[in-house]
Amino acid sequence: MQESMNEKISMETYLAREEQAEYKSEYERGRVRAMRGGSVNHGIIGNNVNGELRTAIGDKNLDYVAINSEVRVFIEAADAYVYPDGMVICGEVETAAQDEHSVVNPILVVEVLSKSTGSRDRGDKFHMYCSLPAFREYVLIDQYKPVVDVLYREEPTCWKMVTTIGLDKSVYLQTLDVSIPMADIYRKVSGLQAPL
Template identity: 40%
Template sequence: MLQKQTRHYTPAEYLALEDEADHKSEYFEGEIFAMAGGSTNHNIIAGNVYALLNQAVADEPCIAFTSDVKILVKENGLYTYPDAMVVCGQLEYAEGRTDTVTNPILIVEVLSKSTRGYDRDKKFELYRALESLQDYILIDQERVYIEYYHKLEDGRWILTLFNRSDTDLTLTTVKARLPISRIYHKVDWSTV
């Protein structure tokens, strides 16, 4: 689970601390939450997804990012690091920052035991405030199981589940097909 600090911070204080920190933290409503380190399987999956997304958008006016770039949800003040994301069109940065974007169209989170509830519920609720967001993908690292949320034109979100490695995750927003077998490529199932 994210480790909660007790003091309230301003966004400027958080960003100053984050610039000097040796670990990543999330910020929301004045609180800073240390982000737990990921397992090797978490990192393998996140790397695979980033590579697939990066290849898929190579000839498009889009850019894929790893978890080193933050998102600011201006509508509610959340600062966080998704496992991967895609921005299309002009990059929109948080004021005075080149490490924080505000307009992802696709966000990917790799689930862990400690964050799966948060990623599915509260974090997704906070992310949905992003007008630009069209796709939200949750990937389980302990089994082949992917939740793909896509926003329809009327603002409703639809969910498609994937639990077989011989299928493809077809993305609507960036017009890409991600083979599930490649998302989980080289995952060590003996460690789960």
């Protein structure tokens, strides 16, 4: 959940505030967007999917690392710092030159959609992530119904989207060459609505 951007500050001021802040916030071209606590289902889904990513990486003995929502991504082209709900990095973790607490090379990014962030995650935030050279796969998880969209970069400017609907299906992640059951992503999530 996010509050609207209401003040303009320098990147240095943002980073200094973020070090002391009780709550996370995102930064884009001088504007700060406060992040508030998400729903219980949002937290459960985030934990479930990050656990599945870690398991897949371990089972395949890949030189990847799964990182949760506590680590921010610096997107230089957008002059932005954002907190995805999860991400995967291939090889060495690279950090921003001006901030060792922000990574710059996620290959896969996960966002759990909420009513307040869904449009931004599908639009502006996705376009910002696209400017990251390593970025190849984007996973958008609906927290209200069992629907997951996976966007995969086929060519530098061409993305393919596959939508998976229903708890009896599995989501295929091309970057990791793994299928994750939707039932595992939505394990212990309450009040799911019918997908259609």
